[in-house]
Amino acid sequence: MDFSLNDEQRMLDETVTRLVADRCNPEQRRTLIQERGTALSSLWRTFSELGLLAMPFSEEAGGLGGDGIDLMLIMQALGRGLVPEAYLDGLIIPGMLLAKLADDSQCERWLTPLLEGEHQLALAWHETASRYDIDMPETRAERSDEDWHLQGRKQVVINAPGAAALLVTAGLEDGSPGLFLVPADSDGLTRRDYITLDDQRAGDLDFDLTLPSSALLASGDSLLAALGETLAHGRAALCAEAVGAMEVACEQTLEYLKERQQFGAPLSRQQALQHRMVDMHLHLEQARSMAILAAASLTLPEEQRDYRIAAAKAYVGEAAQFIAEQAIQLHGGMGMTEECYVAHYAKRLILLDHALGDRDYHLETVMAHLDTAA
Amino acid sequence: MNLQFTPEENTFREEVRAFLADKLPTDIQRKVRLGQQLSAEEHVRWQNCLSERGWLAPGWPVEHGGTGWSPVEKHIFEEECAAANAPTVVPFGVNMVAPVIIRFGSDEQKHHYLPRILNNDDWWCQGYSETGAGSDLASLKTRAERDGDHYIVNGQKTWTTLGQHANMIFCLVRTDPEAKKQAGISFLLIDMDTPGISVRPIITLDGAHEVNEVFLDDVRVPVANRVGEEGEGWTCAKFLLTHERTGIAGLGHAKQALRHLKDAARRQTHRGRPLIEAPSFREQIARAELELMALEVTNLRVLAAARDGGAPGAESSLLKIRGSELRQRLSDLTRRTLGPQALPFFADFLAGDDDTLDDDQSFAAAATAQYLNRRKLSIYGGANEIQKNIVAKTILGM
Numbered sequence: 001m002d003f004s005l006n007d008e009q010r011m012l013d014e015t016v017t018r019l020v021a022d023r024c025n026p027e028q029r030r031t032l033i034q035e036r037g038t039a040l041s042s043l044w045r046t047f048s049e050l051g052l053l054a055m056p057f058s059e060e061a062g063g064l065g066g067d068g069i070d071l072m073l074i075m076q077a078l079g080r081g082l083v084p085e086a087y088l089d090g091l092i093i094p095g096m097l098l099a100k101l102a103d104d105s106q107c108e109r110w111l112t113p114l115l116e117g118e119h120q121l122a123l124a125w126h127e128t129a130s131r132y133d134i135d136m137p138e139t140r141a142e143r144s145d146e147d148w149h150l151q152g153r154k155q156v157v158i159n160a161p162g163a164a165a166l167l168v169t170a171g172l173e174d175g176s177p178g179l180f181l182v183p184a185d186s187d188g189l190t191r192r193d194y195i196t197l198d199d200q201r202a203g204d205l206d207f208d209l210t211l212p213s214s215a216l217l218a219s220g221d222s223l224l225a226a227l228g229e230t231l232a233h234g235r236a237a238l239c240a241e242a243v244g245a246m247e248v249a250c251e252q253t254l255e256y257l258k259e260r261q262q263f264g265a266p267l268s269r270q271q272a273l274q275h276r277m278v279d280m281h282l283h284l285e286q287a288r289s290m291a292i293l294a295a296a297s298l299t300l301p302e303e304q305r306d307y308r309i310a311a312a313k314a315y316v317g318e319a320a321q322f323i324a325e326q327a328i329q330l331h332g333g334m335g336m337t338e339e340c341y342v343a344h345y346a347k348r349l350i351l352l353d354h355a356l357g358d359r360d361y362h363l364e365t366v367m368a369h370l371d372t373a374a
Numbered sequence: 375m376n377l378q379f380t381p382e383e384n385t386f387r388e389e390v391r392a393f394l395a396d397k398l399p400t401d402i403q404r405k406v407r408l409g410q411q412l413s414a415e416e417h418v419r420w421q422n423c424l425s426e427r428g429w430l431a432p433g434w435p436v437e438h439g440g441t442g443w444s445p446v447e448k449h450i451f452e453e454e455c456a457a458a459n460a461p462t463v464v465p466f467g468v469n470m471v472a473p474v475i476i477r478f479g480s481d482e483q484k485h486h487y488l489p490r491i492l493n494n495d496d497w498w499c500q501g502y503s504e505t506g507a508g509s510d511l512a513s514l515k516t517r518a519e520r521d522g523d524h525y526i527v528n529g530q531k532t533w534t535t536l537g538q539h540a541n542m543i544f545c546l547v548r549t550d551p552e553a554k555k556q557a558g559i560s561f562l563l564i565d566m567d568t569p570g571i572s573v574r575p576i577i578t579l580d581g582a583h584e585v586n587e588v589f590l591d592d593v594r595v596p597v598a599n600r601v602g603e604e605g606e607g608w609t610c611a612k613f614l615l616t617h618e619r620t621g622i623a624g625l626g627h628a629k630q631a632l633r634h635l636k637d638a639a640r641r642q643t644h645r646g647r648p649l650i651e652a653p654s655f656r657e658q659i660a661r662a663e664l665e666l667m668a669l670e671v672t673n674l675r676v677l678a679a680a681r682d683g684g685a686p687g688a689e690s691s692l693l694k695i696r697g698s699e700l701r702q703r704l705s706d707l708t709r710r711t712l713g714p715q716a717l718p719f720f721a722d723f724l725a726g727d728d729d730t731l732d733d734d735q736s737f738a739a740a741a742t743a744q745y746l747n748r749r750k751l752s753i754y755g756g757a758n759e760i761q762k763n764i765v766a767k768t769i770l771g772m
Contacts, residue, residue: 126714128643128715129643129646131644131645131649131714132713133645136646155714155715156714156715156717156718158717194718194719194720195718195719197580197581197717197718197719197742197743198717200717202717202718261506262508262509262510262513263510270759272759272762273759321706325702328579328753329749329752329757332508332509332753333532333753333754335579335749335753336579336749336750337576337578337579338576338577338578338579338581339576339577343579344579346579347579347746350709350742350745350746351716353710354710354713354714354716354717358710358713360652360654360655360658360710363654364652364654367654
């Protein structure tokens with residue numbers, strides 16, 4: 001049993017933490033958000049130069065062979081800075097799917113530039129009726145001769161506005177799910193862009209288009225296995241990001257309680273508020289344990305992996321909400337304002353739960369496997 | 375023991391319903407239902423409907439234009455308004471400054487201001503909190519110095535709700551810096567057009583412009599605009615804070631929010647079935663329903679006591695704590711019900727300026743913004759921690 005980081009991990013942690021502190025303070029973050037366009041940011045180029053984009057990918061895929069702990073360290077640091085870059089949705093998730101499912105020429109065209117920081121991608125899977133399930137898309141794909149015809153609508157595709165190509169889930173004629181590679185400039189693809197309440201870029205997409213037969217990356221069980229592993233990484237990554245954001249929300253709240261004077265004394269002297277602060281700290285440390293458990297479970301057999309990941313995601317989602325709400329409450333009216341930086345952490349902590357299945361969704365998984373899981 | 379409303383009260387409810395069905399403008403109703411922000415014109419248009427019927431000021435004495443309703447009738451009225459998605463009456467004139475003027479104001483002040491409030495001629499806002507004086511309101515620093523027939527006011531107020539539409543502000547100011555904290559405070563009525571007043575928007579975390587900062591820089595206010603005696607502003611402030619507290623649980627809003635939550639959970643699909651049928655989620659809705667049932671009866675107990683002559687005291691703190699917690703919980707469940715659809719931020723739609731969203735998007739658009747906005751319920755009007763202090767001290771004697 002050893003929870004300490006090895007030398008490489010410590011170096012990675014320090015590098016990303018320092019980078020985020022230097023390049024994503026509140027003002028820099030606002031600029032990063034305002035200047036988001038088709039071109040990738042200078043911060044993203046720095047990620048690339050430092051090897052952060054290639055880090056979590058296998059060496060065969062052109063990556064540096066990092067593991068779940070490396071991914072956790074990166075995400076935690078990004079969470080601390082509320083970094084408005086689509087590291088998870090634009091890189092990790094679509095990149096892992098391509099690495100597993102794409103052929104050589106597709107990898108050369110889409111994966112290599114992704115890892116080199118030349119473009120980003122996105123996975124399009126939410127639909128009106130799908131909620132948090134990825135395996136039953138209503139978007140249809142029909143085969144005609146050598147082509148595929150894709151028709152349907154995807155909602156709330158995170159990073160759609162920044163993606164050079166989209167990985168799109170669609171049901172095949174035999175009822176099994178398929179995953180298609182669709183370049184963003186395809187005819188017959190229309191997009192409505194917007195931002196989310198936590199400053200991510202997203203969009204709704206309508207598809208009515210024809211694709212070459214090679215556009216189908218995978219279907220059926222092999223696709224589900226790849227999606228399962230990818231989403232497990234995504235969920236573990238979200239847990240780590242939440243821990244980073246929770247750390248800062250707790251730090252800023254503690255600082256505020258010490259500094260804010262009411263009734264002739266700092267708020268931090270009020271025992272009721274001291275206990276609340278302690279509860280926040282407990283939630284943080286328990287969530288941190290769950291994020292570590294999730295990161296360390298990514299290489300387990302599928303069933304065990306998914307059980308632990310679901311448990312971690314459910315737990316962290318609830319802890320994140322507790323900390324977000326208390327951070328606002330303890331900041332009083334200030335915590336309700338855009339100007340107060342902790343409010344932005346609170347929003348991210350709340351909405352992070354809406355990514356890749358919320359706590360209700362994952363708790364259902366835990367309940368369903370309560371008897372069989374070890 | 376009888377929990378039924380009287381036949382008269384039931385008839386009254388029917389009368390309110392008929393009025394709402396007849397008079398509530400459908401465009402305004404739709405905006406309230408979808409959680410869009412109302413314009414000043416829309417607020418005033420609705421309040422004029424209430425004025426015409428004589429129902430704008432249920433809390434006032436009849437001789438000044440009140441309705442003479444009992445606390446239970448007022449409760450029924452509020453509940454029906456919320457159920458019909460009527461806008462909440464902007465309280466600063468009719469429910470806040472008016473009772474103070476009625477109780478402490480001069481005849482001149484009553485004759486001048488009260489008809490203008492009933493007629494929606496003035497839009498009032500509140501100048502209470504300051505950046506350094508929130509829960510500890512009595513530590514306020516805005517100064518008013520006497521200069522002949524005027525006060526010269528300097529300072530800064532904050533959390534001024536809808537101050538961007540207001541032409542009048544009532545302010546707590548310090549007229550005697552030497553006196554003990556509460557003793558040196560006076561209550562002033564200030565015309566927002568007076569030179570030296572500027573209003574700066576505060577954007578809240580839901581992206582909305584609801585509250586403001588108000589800066590007062592050498593603002594000349596006639597002494598005749600002081601309500602009550604100099605140095606007795608704190609008495610007015612305390613009166614205002616304890617007046618009309620029976621509606622504080624927000625029960626009508628909570629009931630409407632629960633209906634909306636169930637509606638949302640029926641519309642959402644989870645594994646091919648409506649989400650409301652998923653046992654674990656259904657349980658959470660059921661728990662909120664239990665809390666609401668209990669709160670409704672607690673609220674009625676306080677109302678009945680008030681009707682029979684007992685002024686609601688620290689019980690209003692209980693209602694405020696539980697009412698705000700419940701409404702926050704309901705907004706939390708509604709946001710979670712909507713799943714990924716709770717993520718988009720359609721700012722123009724929420725501001726009431728855009729109508730290009732489809733049905734599902736419109737339905738979902740306000741959920742997260744409202745969840746974030748409802749965080750204020752446990753902060754304003756005396757944070758819940760302060761309310762708990764009041765309960766501990768007043769009810770439990772701790």
